[in-house]
Amino acid sequence: MIWQNIKNAFLSIRSAKLRSALTAVGVMIGVFAVLVMVGVGDGVKAEIESQISNLGTNVLTITSGKLNQSASSSDPKEQKGSGINIASGIGTSTLTEDDVKTIENTPNVSRSAAFGIISSSVAKDQIVSNSAFVIATTPSYFDIRQLKTSQGSFFSADDNSGSKFVAVIGADTKQSLFGGEDPIGKSISLRGKQFRVLGVIEKSDAGVSLGANADDIVIIPINSAIKLTGKNDVFRVIAEVDSEKNIEKVKASLEQSIGSNHSGADDFSVLTQKELLTTFSSILDILTTFVVAIAAISLLVGGIGIMNIMLVTVSERTKEIGIRKAMGATFGNIMGQFLTESIIISLIGGVIGVLASYLAGMVIAKLANITPVYSPIALISALGASLFIGVVFGTAPAIKAARKHPIQALKSL
Amino acid sequence: MEKSKPEIVIELTKLAKRYDDEAGVYDALKKVELKVRAGEFLAVMGPSGSGKSTLMNIIGLLDRPTQGNYLLDGVDTNTLSDKDLAKLRRDRIGFIFQNFNLLPRLSIMQNVELPLIYQKIRTAERKRRVREVLSEVGILDKIDSKPNRVSGGQVQRAAIARALINKPSLILADEPTGNLDTKTGLGIMELLKKLNNDGVTIVLVTHNPELSHYASRIVEVRDGLLSEKEVRK
Ligand SMILES: Nc1ncnc2c1ncn2[C@@H]1O[C@H](COP(=O)(O)OP(=O)(O)O)[C@@H](O)[C@H]1O
Numbered sequence: 139m140i141w142q143n144i145k146n147a148f149l150s151i152r153s154a155k156l157r158s159a160l161t162a163v164g165v166m167i168g169v170f171a172v173l174v175m176v177g178v179g180d181g182v183k184a185e186i187e188s189q190i191s192n193l194g195t196n197v198l199t200i201t202s203g204k205l206n207q208s209a210s211s212s213d214p215k216e217q218k219g220s221g222i223n224i225a226s227g228i229g230t231s232t233l234t235e236d237d238v239k240t241i242e243n244t245p246n247v248s249r250s251a252a253f254g255i256i257s258s259s260v261a262k263d264q265i266v267s268n269s270a271f272v273i274a275t276t277p278s279y280f281d282i283r284q285l286k287t288s289q290g291s292f293f294s295a296d297d298n299s300g301s302k303f304v305a306v307i308g309a310d311t312k313q314s315l316f317g318g319e320d321p322i323g324k325s326i327s328l329r330g331k332q333f334r335v336l337g338v339i340e341k342s343d344a345g346v347s348l349g350a351n352a353d354d355i356v357i358i359p360i361n362s363a364i365k366l367t368g369k370n371d372v373f374r375v376i377a378e379v380d381s382e383k384n385i386e387k388v389k390a391s392l393e394q395s396i397g398s399n400h401s402g403a404d405d406f407s408v409l410t411q412k413e414l415l416t417t418f419s420s421i422l423d424i425l426t427t428f429v430v431a432i433a434a435i436s437l438l439v440g441g442i443g444i445m446n447i448m449l450v451t452v453s454e455r456t457k458e459i460g461i462r463k464a465m466g467a468t469f470g471n472i473m474g475q476f477l478t479e480s481i482i483i484s485l486i487g488g489v490i491g492v493l494a495s496y497l498a499g500m501v502i503a504k505l506a507n508i509t510p511v512y513s514p515i516a517l518i519s520a521l522g523a524s525l526f527i528g529v530v531f532g533t534a535p536a537i538k539a540a541r542k543h544p545i546q547a548l549k550s551l
Numbered sequence: 552m553e554k555s556k557p558e559i560v561i562e563l564t565k566l567a568k569r570y571d572d573e574a575g576v577y578d579a580l581k582k583v584e585l586k587v588r589a590g591e592f593l594a595v596m597g598p599s600g601s602g603k604s605t606l607m608n609i610i611g612l613l614d615r616p617t618q619g620n621y622l623l624d625g626v627d628t629n630t631l632s633d634k635d636l637a638k639l640r641r642d643r644i645g646f647i648f649q650n651f652n653l654l655p656r657l658s659i660m661q662n663v664e665l666p667l668i669y670q671k672i673r674t675a676e677r678k679r680r681v682r683e684v685l686s687e688v689g690i691l692d693k694i695d696s697k698p699n700r701v702s703g704g705q706v707q708r709a710a711i712a713r714a715l716i717n718k719p720s721l722i723l724a725d726e727p728t729g730n731l732d733t734k735t736g737l738g739i740m741e742l743l744k745k746l747n748n749d750g751v752t753i754v755l756v757t758h759n760p761e762l763s764h765y766a767s768r769i770v771e772v773r774d775g776l777l778s779e780k781e782v783r784k
């Protein structure tokens with residue numbers, strides 16, 4: 139019977155090729171949109187994971203605000219809360235100059251770099267860039283982040299202690315402000331003050347991460363920033379530990395010592411790379427879920443398309459239903475026949491959507507710096523969703539078909 | 552079979568059918584009484600609009616009476632569910648319509664096997680039985696043709712094959728020759744006569760008195776009432 143229904147479905151799909159194709163396109167677009175969004179989300183996640191792990195597993199990040207890490211924390215006290223407070227990374231920082239000194243002086247910390255984020259546009263003559271990310275930090279930042287220059291050099295400890303107005307810029311920032319021109323020794327302005335460009339950072343292979351372009355960046359000495367803005371907001375401190383073995387020990391000691399600096403207030407976090415990764419991943423998961431939910435609406439629209447066409451099909455084929463009933467088809471037989479048809483149309487759309495999303499993935503990988511990742515689970519879910527759509531939106535038309543009175547159906551047309 | 556009169560296939564008592572729709576109320580059948588015995592060839596005659604098709608649809612379990620009783624093989628059909636009726640149509644009744652009612656998208660083979668599909672009979676067995684009935688009605692060579700590729704007489708022969716395929720005890724033919732020329736129509740009647748001689752009970756609707764000669768008994772429907780006309784043999 140199922141086999142007969144499938145044969146019948148293909149027969150009637152073939153007899154109305156264009157209409158069936160257009161109906162399947164609705165589901166196809168939905169599956170395509172969802173898969174591409176999930177694929178890009180997973181691709182970005184994989185990218186960030188590789189970036190963060192490139193930073194080295196012996197790096198700790200000390201950040202203002204409380205980021206709960208119940209998933210990875212071994213501390214039972216922290217396991218009561220989960221998730222993250224996105225706002226905690228923004229606004230007034232709770233980290234102080236004292237904390238920076240404490241971190242520097244902690245045993246097994248080989249070097250550390252505090253950095254703040256300056257909100258300012260960057261200009262060169264008439265050209266203004268609002269996209270560049272302005273960071274204020276110490277020279278050890280370059281070492282810990284393992285940055286290299288393609289031109290010129292980084293600023294020195296003397297530049298920092300002397301609060302010199304100097305800057306190191308990213309490859310994309312250089313391109314947008316200077317084009318082909320040599321930027322070394324030229325000036326850019328931040329908040330109306332002129333900063334001399336000392337060096338250009340080698341283009342990273344990181345590309346876009348979390349909406350920030352790692353190559354569109356301006357780095358200035360932290361003391362110069364204090365002179366510029368009149369305040370010292372430490373956004374984060376990154377600390378390199380001499381050996382990976384000591385990571386947990388240093389983390390515990392920092393939590394203890396910074397905690398006593400803050401008189402016990404729970405307003406900062408010491409995160410390992412792994413924890414940082416989890417934090418970013420969960421932010422990304424929220425974003426992905428949101429975008430996928432929107433994409434899923436198109437799947438819904440595809441389903442409504444199927445229902446619409448199946449209702450038309452049922453009324454066009456009323457006579458056929460009458461004949462089949464006269465030949466002994468039961469309610470269930472007729473229902474099964476039309477339900478199979480809607481499921482098959484939906485699955486055809488789903489399969490094509492999966493293939494199209496693969497092609498789109500290849501195109502995206504070529505054009506953007508992201509390689510979409512398609513997990514088997516996503517593919518199976520996509521086909522499962524098409525099946526589900528076929529059932530849900532095919533049921534009402536199938537019931538309508540199966541309910542038809544044999545005589546009225548036979549007399550139709 | 553365990554019921555009172557096993558040799559009686561159809562028994563209608565005080566059967567009435569009222570159509571009640573937007574257009575108004577119409578009593579198509581009023582208190583119809585009829586008994587049909589196994590092996591009979593019954594011709595139902597009467598003017599157009601007298602209620603012959605209405606009667607056939609009720610006998611064929613495609614519609615229900617609004618009043619009265621219909622016993623099929625001694626079973627009161629009023630007590631049966633729609634699903635039971637569908638199964639009886641599938642297993643016990645063969646239909647032949649004036650306008651053939653084959654599915655145009657399906658081949659003759661696929662049309663004829665339809666009742667067997669609903670009986671969940673296996674493909675090989677279905678194929679065998681389709682060939683058997685198609686050769687019985689004389690159109691085995693058209694097995695793979697679409698209905699629109701063969702003549703009207705051949706389409707009706709395919710429809711008869713479809714009515715025969717489930718080996719029904721009752722064949723209902725509602726003006727089966729109405730859309731055929733006289734010569735072709737007579738061929739179809741000969742075929743029905745042959746089936747009747749093989750023991751199948753046939754109820755035929757016709758308004759052609761010449762065709763009624765094939766029947767063993769003639770009844771007439773007029774103004775929703777049924778009366779006996781003639782019994783032969
Ligand atoms: N579904 C229906 N609704 C309303 N009236 C109907 C319906 N079917 C048949 N009738 C009416 O019932 C009468 C009998 O119809 P029918 O049984 O088809 O007659 P016959 O087959 O003898 O020509 C006709 O007057 C017809 O108009």
Ligand SMILES: [Mg+2]
Pocket residue numbers: 603604605725
């Ligand atoms: Mg009629």
